[in-house]
Amino acid sequence: MTFPTVPPAIEPAELTWHDGLPESTQLGGNYFSHRNELEALRYVLSEHGDLPTRFAAVPHAGSFVVAQTGFGTGLNFLATWQAWQNHGPSHAATLHFVCAEPCPFTPQDLKKALLAWPGLRDFSDELIANYPPLIRGTHRLLLDGGRVRLTLFFGDVQVAFDALCFQADAWFLTECASAENPEAWLETTITRVGKHSKPGTTLATPFAGERAWRLLNAAGFRTQTSNGFMGKRDLLSGVFQPDKVSLTTANEARPPTPSVSVIGAGIAGCSLANNLARRGYAVTLIDSADEAGSAASGNVQGALYVKLGVEFNHQTELALSALTFSQRYYAPYRDQYWHPTGLLQLAWNASEQDRHRRFIARNQYPEDVLRAVTQPEAERLTGAGLESGGLWFPGSGWLKPGELCKSLALHPGILRVYGFSVSQITADDGSWRVSGTDPSVAGIRADQVVICAGHLSPQLIPGSGKYRFKAIRGQVTHVPESL
Template structure:
């Protein structure tokens, strides 16, 4: 249970430097051996888990999972990554590293500690580039095109093992010694290690304390005392009883074919994610190219609106935003523009809400901070009458270009111009019927069809999905004082690109027309003028003079997205079919993390969403409650 009053921030480690090496003030202990920390890691964890022998056995599209108690400086992770990189493992296999850390190092301390190992500098620099802000909860980091994944949980180790869904092939039992950090070595913590282990899972630890050995033996691990490193005489190594000396990691599973219906942001991100894991994917869309419907806007802002209370809804929004900011870095200079974003306190009520938000939450400045009207104006480069919240890691994307770029992978087959009419299960396969086309037959199908999703779900009964029209207006840059950053209020305005700045989008509850509307343009221009007074340089321009685009958002009854196995009203999952929809107006923020989550589930790898947030996006919550008719009373 998270009880830290500084949520969502988490307290960082208090570090002293003794002879250039990091030393924990809290635990009065060193982070690694002063003799040679890297060689200690290789001796204790890499060698006694037989990693160099086991890595080449991981099949294509398979994974090897290492779990660790105590991330510390990340030295163990980098040593395992280097060993994985130097092994003969399949180019399509994934090393997945899961680690918990109650007191994470600051970015500066981490950089200083890892500078001691020049041979790891290439790996260390990549870790430092993505190292998350000190925020409670799970953080997913992806390296080397998906060949290495790190799930880093900032918080109590018992919270980590309770919330995270994974099973390890090997354990690094690190952390400070049991005498100095007893909470890491409790019976409950060691029992949780057993629950996250496979038959044949190995483990190693620098400690040789008898109580630790007895607890592990009691839980079924065969333990041995072996020579330690340097001045440490003994350490422990062992394995969970299994028919073989250790279990050979399995491939993702027996899925031979996967189809994704919908080539918008959600479908394109998921297709690329699965393809990078070694799986072959067919993407089906009625359009002739990816990213043409709601994902086809010229520009899209990357933002979420975080709640005043730091509940599961806020946690999901924050996790999605931070992951998407990291994910889109690879598209910088192309379709990702990290300009930063100002979320204006655009009304008195919003100003009061933001004040309560700042009072009740503690966010690192690297995530967001409050800014005055003067600072907001300076950041935006245009006069703003109100302040707000500054998100330095956000910005805007070109969604259509993003989707088309994601489709470029040899394992992605594009089946465009295919209008799906029906999904039918038959003999363990899904048959996807179109408009006179030959059926596409696959083992698994994921529906990512936005507002068209309800018509494709092969279940009786209704779902609480709703299509909401949104129109954006293309404002010529020459007629506008364009901001340098994204400005959000009751709508949003992006920086100009190719002579156009995009403003919008309307939220039309009762208009279902796909045609451009003069009234919608007028609403967007009115929003723009109220948010940035005087920005429009030609106020007498008629709305008919502007171009734009209409799209339909798919929202749910609780405005939270849907991702995961399709379940019936009783919570039973249908075999081989998933939903990925309901992203509303925040699809660019939600989609990368949720695509990662669905791909984790399909590939059988550790899941990026904690269990509490996985429940938040489960499909069965969106079934429309049955209306029970009252019994007829006969005379």
């Protein structure tokens, strides 16, 4: 007897294997119809949407967004990533692949399935190393040094496309493994595809029937049907040419903003500045101190820690997504600034023990995220004498936040302005002017300003009286090593 999966865990794809290729029992069909699938995909990429040429034309600091219903084995994503590597511009630009998968593969099944494509080995190894745990919600993967970003939503496709904010340049519309009513699924999905498209967005789909054609045309796509490649089903492709261009669509199609000032060189400001610089933005990182990581982020150690809610609600989902993202984000700094030793949250008093009991009873977390441990097990894992058990997070650990800040701020695309205490931010002729407390020093202009000044942020936000802020005190105890 099988029990239903309780959130935040998600039911993985049920598979059977034939000749090393996976078949979905939910979908009742193959993920790959034959081993020429990759060739067929490359044909779709170049002939239906001309992606190689459009990749090459992405401007500096720009991005190209490919969206897909379903992730499956990730083969479409890997083929797109490879095409981006071969044809994308040599300057800083980003491929962003967005997709939702209601029945994700387990990491073991993904690894097994992708063995069929040895030519994609470098890409699939990196994907597998970054593949998120099977929990519902949004997972952001930074690949290829941040040149490729994968937003992978585990859960219902419609929920994903209602929640996610993006405008696609190209769509792959694939079948849904879990749709109970495929006809209704197609209709609601195509409505959402239209909402996330802009004039010129292309689409390719194996739904080549009359119904898909009608729905896509009603959504604003001008479509054509072509023969399938190497025995594949016929293909329907199209270009989004809506009669009316909505204001949102027109606004979101703006070119990227080139200059950004980030105020505050703590972990928030340095991570953001580094991220923007990798994308090709001109970034100025400003701090009143003489170096990065000098305030709250200057601690010798910071535990990568989250207190998850007993209820699995939006706030818990965000915290969980941030926790697993951070674990992936810090992985390249392992043993340098990042020490994934595992982390124990102790149930140290009666109220915490009660909270942990309720938390475990109501939720189901995969063991690679967390599990409840008894007092003897907690002692064994930590090597310390303890009075209680608790929650064990095997992928967490501790960070040297101050040193990481300094390292992140060294990106050559970041202009560092230290010893500059910001007193005011004013709108000035379509951009922002950041002025310092020293009137003899000229202000700094930027198209966009991001305030990452920690607990001092409220003082800098124009009109901040509208928002409620609360500073929270932290505490560390330094213990001699000899103890």
